[in-house]
Amino acid sequence: MKPVALVTTIACAIALPVLADTGEATGSKDTIHLKPIQFVEYDLPNGLHVILHENHAAPVITSYVLYHVGSKNERPDRTGFAHFFEHLMFEGSDNIPRGKIDKYISGAGGNLNASTNFDQTDYYFNLPSNQLKLGLWIESERMMHSKIDETGVETQRQVVKEERRRSYDNQPYGSLFEELAGLCLKGTPYEWVPIGSMQYIDKATIDEFRQFYKTYYLPNNATLSVAGDFKTDEIKALIADYFGTIPKGSDVPRPAFDWKINVPGTSKDVVKDNTPLPATLHAWRAVPETNPDAYPLEMLTNILATGRSSRLYKRLVEKEQAALEVEAFPELLEQAGMVGVFATGQNGVTLEQLDQLITEEIDDVKKSGVTEEEFQKSRNQKEDEFANSYGTMHARAQSLARYHVFYGDTNLINTELNRYLAVKREDLQRVAQQYLTKEGVFLLRYPVPAAPAGEAPPPGAHPPKSDGNQPAPAPGAKTAPVPQPAPSKTK
Ligand SMILES: [Zn+2]
Secondary structure, eight states, X not given: OOOTTSTTOEEOSOOOOOSOOOOOOOOOTTTOOOXXXXXXXXXXXXXXXXXXXXXXXXXXXXXXXXXXOOGGGSOTTSTTHHHHHHHHTTSOBSSSOTTOHHHHHHHTTOEEEEEEXXXXXXXXXXXXXXXXXXXXXXXXXXXXXXXXXXXXHHHHHHHHHHHHIIIIISSTTTTHHHHHHHHHXXXXXXXXXXXXXXXXXXXXXXXXXXXXXXXXXXXXXXXXXXXXXXXXXXXXXXXXXXXXXXXXXXXXXXXXXXXXXXXXXXXXXXXXXXXXXXXXXXXXXXXXXXSTTHHHHHHHHHHHHSSTTSHHIIIIIXXXXXXXEEEEEXXXXXXXXXXEEEEEEOTTOOHHHHXXXXXXXXXXXXXXXXXXXXXXXXXXXXXXXXXXXXXXXXXXXXXXXXXXXXXXXXXXXXXXXXXXXXXXXXXXXXXXXXXXXXXXXXXXXXXXXXXXXXOOOOOOOOOOOOOSOSOOOOTTOOOOOXXXXXXXOOO
């Protein structure tokens, strides 16, 4: 499963680590006993889906609201709206003065964050459990009547423009995923990334923003997941009080398109002055996240280029000393998907050399598959991930909501590991042959611009990395560890 930490997710408010540990020990894989995560779920009459995980290990709660709207719901001439709303919904509401949401939450000893990706927008609060009502009240205010006025829109326009300049335009390889989406996902509503285009945010009228809010930020397009120290019967009554009066909206429009995997690949060179080292990305179209092949594809990309014992790392970085970094990623989405390999070359290495080495390794895995040792290691990694990823109420609330919305099965929080463990070694070779085809490769290259005569070559640099403020991926995260925009503060 792919939660919020994927490369195309923008996490905009920096939150401190959650104070809530479940107190349920996990351990090495020899001692793992995955205790089922209990929950109840139901719908309010207005369509709000509610998931409750009562857990008294620590006096904290997480309230997590997932709106099923992301950048793929935007009009091509109004991109960036979902992410813009992620910011706008911190402005306040009919009953919350402008700029007070973070003050209320931090004043109560909590923290908050929000993020947007192609498929969803989420908001959460981590709070001491005696502040549960505060969290529910703020989220109900945002859902009922967020403040959408000229002052707020203009303020957030400037914030988002600065975010775009800093994280995308002025950062080496900062355009990588925007370019990749434009190339590999072309012809679909995934061909633009959540940050969107500033010209459209500038052009949009206040009425267009209000219309977007009325279309998507509805109880019948939202899931409220609360985890932590509360009594289920009591919180049910509170949720009915706070959210029950919000009117149900119209049915939510969903983008419809035909996702084709077997299309010819294309290539593009991105020439930017701030490219310090040559870099290349090979990507292929793949299945959406709920397809059974998502599991072997994710395990395959781990074996190819996750960690120092991976094939591409050993070959490109250690043996040939051609690359500084190499990473692979699955970016499997609600209605489309791609997998890819990204390498940054050492000074003096040509893009042709890098491309050749990557191609040889891909050809090898198609021809010979993976070894038993690699396969076992990949299974062990998944078991460790599942054993270690649900230590906080936040991780639980988030995954419960995502499994409900995107898989239609909230209980996958307890069972998805079995899907990984059901993958057979030969499946990895099969998906390599089926998806990583020669004809279907999308090639994105960042050449180093020629230096003026007499000037030293640019200093070596790593591609930008997450600064660690983003939440850790949940188990089964089909996420991309390649360059990602740094999180920025919402307010
Ligand atoms: Zn942002």
